[in-house]
Amino acid sequence: MNQLDFPILSLMMGLPMLAAIICLFLNAQAARLLALATTLALFVLGVVLWINYDIGGPQWQYVERAELFGNFAWALGIDGISMMLIMLTVFLMPICIGASWEAIQERVGEYMSAFLFMEVLMIGVFAAQDLFLFYILFEAGLIPMYLIIGIWGGANRIYASYKFFLYTLLGSVVMLIAMLWMVQEAGTSDIPTLLNYDFDPAAQTWLWLAFFASFAVKMPMWPVHTWLPDAHVQAPTAGSVILAGVLLKMGGYGFLRFSIPMFPEASEQFIWLIFVLSMVAVVYTSLVALVQQDMKKLIAYSSVAHMAIVTLGLFAFNRQGIEGAIIVMLSHGLVSGALFLCVGVIYDRLHTREISRYGGLSINMPKYALLFMLFTMASVGLPGTSGFVGEFLSLVGLYKVNSWVTLVATTGIILGAGYMLYLYRRVAFGELVHEDVKAMPDLSKREMALLAPIAAAVMWMGVYPESFLAPIRGDVGTLVARIDRAAPEGDAHLKMGSAEAVTEQKLSSADGESH
């Protein structure tokens, strides 16, 4: 069956499902404890998954399959990419529960239940091997997030949850239709089979656009990003963490798992669209982030800019670009999650996200200031942190395809430094002017326990990313080999000057190893 001889992926979905149901009937403290215990247990299972993952082994591991009805199957299995995203999920989940420990006091059982249910869906999305199973889990992810914003959110939560819902649902309807057509055409809903099915290029165009409608919103790409700032602002801290940390990765995962390998010709055909939207996103949302007065909005806008690097890397069609994009997804999951936690820490103390209400926190909250600085630097992509590795690889890959786009996208490192340091300065530097800010205590042990593991992971990924690159190497290789036939030619057109070698060296964007 698989290397562990028991259905670990089903267990990882069943366990939180069970806990989610039990939570509904527990009192507040019991629900908290159960949720924490469950998410920690899942983290342990995630580690088991990682340790036993056979790098260089079969593409799909931990495979399990149960036929349900028709050709709809409970089919699970993961490759390295899925595994890293599942790791991200199970790593962030206990932190989310911890972040809600004191902040959530109403309807705690339901809240914990919603989070656990969300975990079921997120693991399922990354593990699903059946197209419809994927679809149901992918779309159902809306519900708990929607409830989390709508019930435990801020003052304007209804508008935010409505906007969130409207955006994400609209895209999903067309994707469903496209999936139905695909299943009819290919005769199967099995994802590994579909990954190697060559659809007619003319049909690919429409299928690609249908999937794009859904993934672009989830990503989110400009101009369908406006739900994100509102959703973040209204969501409770843990909701923001999971939204930025994992839900945003579903769009990128969708492109990676479906759009690019299943429709390579169409992906190539629409490169210009991805490039244009992503370039606009980098510059536009970075500038918008610069003028924000609400901390969460600022970080939300910065997320849009970072996600644009992901799409650019993915659509570079080469190994560096795609590996970089995956590392950006993982890194952004950690860093933006941590930044939202940082906002939550001071929000819990002062109950405002307005940047100008703070200032001088380095004086009375030095530990906080240090960690906030670390995550700020990771966000601006300082080498040695996770942010750099992904950004660098994505842009290296992108440069092979188009130097203009790379030039524009790389301005993100200037603008990113601008808005993040400007934020940091207003929050942590300067004099302590407000009395209530002066009275804020430094990080508690609980808060330290939430942020320190993320800090460690961010440094680990920055200094020794090999741990994270090794599991995905084979899968990216498979993907690059699959899409090589559609890979665009680079715009460099290097031409040798010396007389004996006037042959134009065609720089295929796919690198040597994939051939």
Added chain:
Amino acid sequence: MSIQLIVFLPLLAAIVAGFGNRIIGNVPAKLVTTGALFISCALSWPIFLSFVSGNAVEQVVPVLTWVQSGDLDFSWALRVDTLTAVMLVVVTTVSALVHLYSWGYMDEDPDQPRFFAYLSLFTFAMLMLVTADNLVQMFFGWEGVGLASYLLIGFWFKKPTANAAAIKAFVVNRVGDLGFMLGIFGTFLVFGTVSIPEILEAAPGMAGSTITFAGMRWDTMTILCLLLFIGAMGKSAQLGLHTWLPDAMEGPTPVSALIHAATMVTAGVFMVCRLSPMFETSEVALAVVTIVGACTAIFAATVGLVQNDIKRVIAYSTCSQLGYMFFAAGVGAYGPAMFHLFTHAFFKALLFLGAGSVIHAMHHEQDMRYYGGLRKQIPLTFWAMMAGTLAITGVGILGVFGFAGFYSKDMIIESAFASGTATGQFAFFIGVLAALLTSFYSWRLMFLTFWGTPRWIQSEHIQHSVHKTPEEAGEDQTGGYHPHESPPSMLIPLGLLSIGAVFAGFLYYYPFTGAVEGAAFWGDSIAFNVGLMEAAREVPLWVKLASTVAMLTGLGVAFLMYFRGQDRPARLAATFEPLYKFFFNKWYFDELYDLIFVRPAFWFGWIFWKRGDEGTIDRFGPNGVAGLVATGSGVAKRFQSGFLYTYALVMLLGLAAAATWIIVRGAGA
């Protein structure tokens, strides 16, 4: 083993001092960092001396895999060759002395462990930069020193000006880093590697090839070198990207000495020298390096003439001297460029630390207009500053003895002349003119600070100290204030650096720049040009004397204006008021950049947000849909009373049911 200790001890010390100071206390935290740096320094000199004596071999010590992504593969590694060895002694020596100096200078600061931790962290990053074996590790060090610089400029984070300067330094450097990154991308595209030795080996083969960048056709090596050079311009504060350096003086003075004079700002020069075989393949790139360097040398010198803040004068002087190093590299004189980097590190650190000692004595006053007559009060500081001034202005007698700058700066000027190219000639004349200005502003600083009558009471800092107003003080402009000489922890570094400023040039002139000795010393670590070094020694006598004449002229004018006639500067400033204002306001670069970059960025951000996101996307998107729903059927009310949750569930279950139905039917059919 020693190279690992040299590099990682400062990191370890920074971690211990930064995180552990609450446990171990302030003094141990300072001891750990200072001790680590002195050990690093003690281990560095033998390496350097072994290269001088020719007994050393290049080595690359692998540390850890970093990134492997297809054919892009780079690791953490420590490279030691001649060029690295020179940088090792410069960095660890100045850093160790600055650590020691900070014991005295930062004595009253409540936050000392943090300061020392930052200093050691900086040193670690700088050492990673100079030991890099691939471009990405160099970039790691590059950004690492940028971070440390940011943290140290903003060390007094309660001061708004310090915070603004810190952000400016980081962001302006990032503009340069944009070029550096694109340069790395391009290099990888062309050579398929980021390993420096491999790139340098393959570079000559790419000469003459062409490539498209940003829609235009370029000579491959030219565009790569220019992109990388943009990075060097940012870090080394060259004209256009220099605006952060003077503002960086907001940081504590030891920081200015270490980071913004002796080490970090020279990283750009180091980069060009490290990649010199690559730059040698593009005449255009070298010409650009020469012109940018020369223009910076003269630009910064003109601004330095009229500044009143003692640290800003030295900051512009640094900027100007970096210009010398760049045009030396541009004309192919990499040996003299590195030589000037080496000597400059000693005398410029000395000048900054000396200025710090003056500021310390003058109760934190930095305005030279309120100094005067300090020669008698703080004699040791005076003599240290004197050594630094003699070194930077290049005092010496041909063939006998000279202070450090006499050898290194004159060698640059002579090399520029000997290069024979048009840009080289341009650089030569600029270099001589800038030497005159250098001499003028350096002596102006000395005369204003140490000679003349005291003007101390006009300083607010002094007024606070003695509790008197200028009126109460009357004729006696000292106000009864007694400047005190600095403690030994500050004077010892001054003394040691003075030795460097006096003898560094004399001792290492031949290893660094001699035609035969230089070639042996440098080996393959830079593209050492033997022919140019020979030619530079055979230039006409007037060329050799030109810089000495310029130096004497500058001294003479400064003497007449600031020693003899005290009102002459004011009269001159009034006569040439537009020019004076132009120089005084630093050629209006800050105002210009504010107008064309900073304000538009905020303006566009605001427009995109209010008009774009809210005014267009939301208005016609979700809000438009909501409006339709509301006017059409009035369900929006029920939406908002919590119906939407049910709606969501129903919608999804419906979709799931529809999907299932279709599938089941499909399977049955």
